[in-house]
Amino acid sequence: MSSNLSVASNLMLDDEDHRPQCHYLPGDFVTQVYSHMGDVRVMDRFLTKQQIIEHRQYLVCIRCGRPCAGTCGA
Secondary structure (H helix, E strand, O other): OOOOOOOOOOOOOOOHHHOOHHHHOOHHHHHHHOHHHHOOOOHHHHOOHHHHHHHHHOOOOOOOOOOOOOOOOO
């Protein structure tokens, strides 16, 4: 019996070749797991550009008090 079903692992390898595991996490979650990467002074060293965008989307705005990603006119 054959099918088109395939199985893929969702595990990451933990060795020197696959060390930057943080690049596989969304930007809003990676700073919760690795809190030292959430510092804006070092964020660009650790996170990809897409992760930084995702992180900033969920920051709470000081002006309107919700995660507006800068759309409130601030």
